[in-house]
Amino acid sequence: MSFQKLANDILDGVGGKENVNAVWHCATRLRFKLNDVKRADTGKIEKLEGVITVVDSAGQYQVVVGNSVSQVYEALTLLPGMAAHASASNGDIQEKRTGKFNPVSQLMDFVSAVFTPFLGALAGAGILKGILALFTTMNWISPDSGAYKVWSAAGDAIFYFLPIFLAFTAAKKLRVNPFVAVSLAGALIHPTLVEIVSNSQTINFFGIPIVPITYTSSVFPILLAVWGLSYLEPLLNKWFPESVRNMLTPLFSLVIMLPLTLIVIGPIGTKISGLLALALLAIYSFSPLLAGLVLGAFHQSIVIFGVHWALITLMINNVANQGYDQWLPIVCAAVLSQAGAALGVFLKSKDAKIKGLSSSAAITAIFGITEPAIYGVTLKLKRPFYCAMIAGGIGGAIIGSFEVHASTFTFPSLLAIPTYLGQGFIGEVIGLIVAFFGAVILTYFFGVSTKPPGDSIDSDVSNPNEILSPIDGEAVPLNRVNDEVFASEAMGKGAGIIPANGIVKAPVNGTVTSVYKTGHAIGIVSDSGIELLIHIGVNTVKLKGQHFKPLVKENETIKAGDRLVEFDLEQIKAAGYDPTVMVVVTNSYNYDQVIVNLEDTKSKRLLQLIPKEQ
Incomplete structure (x- = not known):
């Protein structure tokens, strides 16, 4: 796979560089801040080889690439005009100007951008601390040995100096x-x-007392301090004039911000972290099992x-405040249950493509990357x-009931297990x-369709914005049908189907509004309110009902799969008419996109509707 080509195709899909306000990446996703999300072609991007899916959430347009995300991101930043957008952070200003400021989205955006750059180092250090805990528990290494002290320092450093790492990434953001x-961060842990x-001493700053607080390993105080900066x-x-700005701005920034942080911001940040920890502890104390x-x-x-970033922050905060x-x-348990479910799909599915995808996904999920x-x-x-979800819930309940503690922060995975040694x-x-084997077993027996390969995705109507194909045959774009009115999409967007038989079935659960x-x-x-017109053939109104047999009446309630109309396909062809069946969403204006499934010809799903944002 060419990362350069994929990067170029993704950029084209999101609307080009002119539509990109900022872009960065996490462990598996390219995260875009777009000027206009409606200009992005989600369907086109999701079809690209190398793209797993697209998620529009928390104020970010996220293209899930997987483990190769860093290579794709690097290729993306090398494209003309993209270097200026890489890791940019003016999305907050843009959203305020356009009246779309969302504090929750901005918080998630900020937290993810601050932690993402050093997540790998944070995870690696946490695993190292867990391994050392295992080695000392098994008496394989002495805490007094030089090797232990060296490796312990390597594992502790990023956590001890966490405010410095956060200060740097927050400042960039x-x-x-x-x-x-x-x-500023270094001064806090001087x-x-x-x-x-x-020594529990109290000092004062020109008569103002400074509360003695430990800022090593802390999260919120430095984030608030940089926000104030x-x-x-x-x-x-x-x-300050430009000639002295480079010296005086840093000087006065430190002179003002450090006392302000020690006197006001730091205690507030510590209080916030303490309250959040107490809130989580209250939930846990009520019922660890629940x-x-x-x-x-x-x-x-x-x-x-993307809301898990808030929880990650609180977990790190808990380790700093509680020691666990x-x-x-x-x-x-939740992470390994996804790995187990992917393994269950691999074991049960007969579709070669799904087996290949599920096997690699199971391996990456075992090591903590579940996307x-x-x-x-x-x-x-x-x-x-x-x-x-079921297996993860049961496994989580067992773990909660035993009140297990993590001695340090690292991302949950198979490698993180040593960090749970102890209680x-x-x-x-x-x-x-x-969680793992329960998900494997449940998925193997209940989670994978027994339908033939190629139809392994259920053809039900559980998604209210999906429309099944009303007839067997080959789907074609609506603009290719031999009817100018339908091809122009004047009546609405949709698709044409070259029929293989003469039986039209209901593509949705709903009500018949008209029968010609x-x-x-x-x-x-x-x-769900989708208005559909199913039109059989081009100019077949001239047949005046000949060769057609309606099977339903107006105002009749129907279920997907119910027979609606029977027609004589061969007789219509013999009469010189094009039998193409048109399926039109006549209220297309209520939807951002009407995506036609032209790729998976064995799937019964014909149309995917993307609702407009409210």
Whole structure:
């Protein structure tokens, strides 16, 4: 696969460089801030080889690529005019100007952008700490040995100096001087101040007392401090002449922001983190089993919308404040349940393409990257995702009931298991086994359709915005049919079908609104409000009902698959008429896109409707 070609195709699909406000990436996704989301062709992007799916959530247009995302991102930034948009952060300003500012979306956007650049290092350090914990528990290495002290320092460093890492990435996101921000963070964990706190001493700043607080490993205080710096720095730049700005702006930024942080911002940030920790602890204390059940079942659902970043922040905060986190062991069950579901699909499916995708997705999910499994396999097939939710919920409930703790933060995966050593570890092992193998078994027996290869995706109507094909045959774009009115899409968007037989069936659950006397056309409104016109043949109204037999009446309730009309295909052809069946969404104006399935000819799904944003 050519990363350069894929990057170019993705850029074309999102509307070109002119439509890109900012772009960055996380472990599996290209994250775009688009000027106009409606200009992006989601259907086109999802069909690209190398793209798993597209998610429009939390104010970001996310193209899920998988493990090769960094190579695709690099190729994308090398395209003409894209370097200026890479890791840019003016999306906040743009949204405020256009009146679309969403504080929740902006918070998720900010948190993901701040943590993403060093997630790999954070995960690696956490795994190293877990391995050291395992080695010391098994007496394979002594805590007094030089090797342990060296590796322990390597594992602890990123957590101890976490405010510095956060200061740098937050400054890049908020477009302030990153070195001033890092200096501010370094001051918060300066040995002098750390010693004062460790000795429980109180100092004052011109008579104002400074609360002794430990900022090592903290999250919220430095983020708030850099946020405050993002307002102060532009003011200072405006006040000072250009000739001295490079020296005086950093000088006054440090002189003002450090005392302000120690006196006001730091205590507020610490209070916020403490309240959030107490809120989570209250939920957990009410019922660890219930907390485990809910989080184990639904964690991967919130990953779809990108809201899991808030939980990641709280987990890191818990480790800093409590010395442990009780949620990470539960989330591990949710992660491994997705791996198990993907493995179950691999074992049961007879479709070569799905088997290949599910096998690789299962492996990456075992090591903590679940997006390929979710978007490429389980969510696409639906039932495996539900099986994973059930198994993850049961496994999470077991882990919650044993009150397992994670000694350090690392992303939940098979490699993270040593970090759960200690209280309730046997419950963690049992819960993970149940989550993984439970998902395998449930998916194998209940999660994969037994239909022939090529039709492994259920052809039901559980999605209210999908329209099944009303007749067997070959789907063609509506603009290719031999009827100018339908081809111009003046009546609405849709598709044509070159019929293989003479039986028209209901493509949706709904109600018959009209049956033409000649029997060649029928109107339907689905239960979800989609208005459809099914027109059999071109100019067949001239047959005056000959060769057509309507099987339903107006106002009759129908279910998908019910027979609507029978017609004599061969007689219509012999009479010199084009028998192409047109399926038109007459209220297309209610939808952003009407996507025609022209690729998977064995699928019964004909149209996918994308509703307009409310």
